[in-house]
Amino acid sequence: MTDWGARAADLLDDLACLSEPGAGATRLPFTPEHRAAVELLSDRMRQAGLTVTLDDAGTLVGRLEGPKGRGTLLMGSHQDSVRQGGAYDGIMGVVLPLIALEKLRAEGRATPCSVEVLAFADEEGVRFPTALVGSRALAGTVDPAVLEMTDGDGVTLRAAMTAFGLEPDRIGVLKRDPADVIGYIETHIEQGPVLERAGEALGVVSAICGIERHSIGIVGETGHAGTMPMEGRKDALVAASAIVTEVNRLALASDGLRGTVGSLAIGPNVVNAVPRVARMTAEFRSADDAERRAAGVALHAYAEEVCAGMELSCEVTYQQAAQPCAAELSERLVAAVKRAGGQGLVLPSGATHDASALADLCPVAMLFVRCRDGMSHRPEELATPEDMGRAVEVLADLVMSPG
Ligand code: HGY
Ligand code: MN
Ligand code: MN
Secondary structure: OOOHHHHHHHHHHHHHOOOOOOOOEOOOOOOHHHHHHHHHHHHHHHHOOOEEEEOOOOOEEEEEOOOOOOOEEEEEEEOOOOOOEOOOOOOHHHHHHHHHHHHHHHOOOOOOOEEEEEEEOOOOOOOOOOOOHHHHHHHOOOOHHHHHOEOOOOOEHHHHHHHOOOOHHHHHHHOOOHHHEEEEEEEEEOOOOHHHHHOOOEEEEEEEOEEEEEEEEEEOOOOEOOOOOOOOOOOHHHHHHHHHHHHHHHHHOOOOOEEEEEEEEEEOOOOOEOOOEEEEEEEEEEOOHHHHHHHHHHHHHHHHHHOOOOEEEEEEEEEEOOEEOOHHHHHHHHHHHHHOOOOOOEEEEOOOOHHHHHOOOOOEEEEEEOOHHHOOOOOOOOOOHHHHHHHHHHHHHHHHOOO
């Protein structure tokens, strides 16, 4: 009797090694680590009887042909990680549906429809200040302007994709025909403590939070830390610190809002010179788009105030509306979780996912897997083989029980 959860854990262990050196997993899009993951997953997909292609957005597509005219069920998630992240975020949602198809093949069960397992190149938006290019390409909603965005080394997304062997200008032809797509199921580690506290291995997502990301640049004036008078200083870090505090204050003032400054760099960044420049990112998330937008507008007004007399650049580089999951497909998922012995707990997602983008193409539903101590975006992230085995069972059941 195959332990499908252990099989998933082994493949995830192998994939976690395809990372930049350092703690945890660091696998950014269109890098040697991404290429290695594409190769490993392609082999396993072929062994499972899938035909494998890499589309021009960098999405690895493993397709199992089903009966003609019965449509295609999409399943998958993202292959990329944050820096020094966990071994499950994203990539587990590629591995589990693949293992579910391996299980069905081992049982000699033909699927009632075609099924695709998708590994999107870039969901985190860590390397480039954009995200979801792969899932948006399938939905036909990519803004071509994002191809000109650059990473920290000044490499454009277009150049990185081209160097990866892709033709980014062909992204527009990747849009899928909605008539052929039954829906999209994304399996993901919960990244929070809810399932663990409820004693549940699996849960189904009600809605995915909305998000917006701001890039803020401040240019003040540097000078000798000992001789420059305090009055009239244009200290970029003092202004940036006020903005950090304001992001936190805005988020604390509103129940459903989360606000984070995740990155901050200053210059000249030496002990005895007044900081001249500061560059930072700020993000707001909420299930309520109006609440989120109001916080973004308030932050910009506040930044203008504290940076008076200095140069300020403040732009929203990324925005994704809150996205409810499809009721009917989610109910099918809840029923499958219950058949596997779960309560069928339904919960919101404070993290964003490719499913938000695919909702512009087809019905979407998400299966959450319990996350140890709710820890994610850090090396200690863990989902157990037992819980992953239950998820494989649910996914296989769902594939075989068309709506
Ligand atoms: O930031 C997020 O919620 C996701 O991990 N990209
Ligand atoms: Mn993530
Ligand atoms: Mn993720």
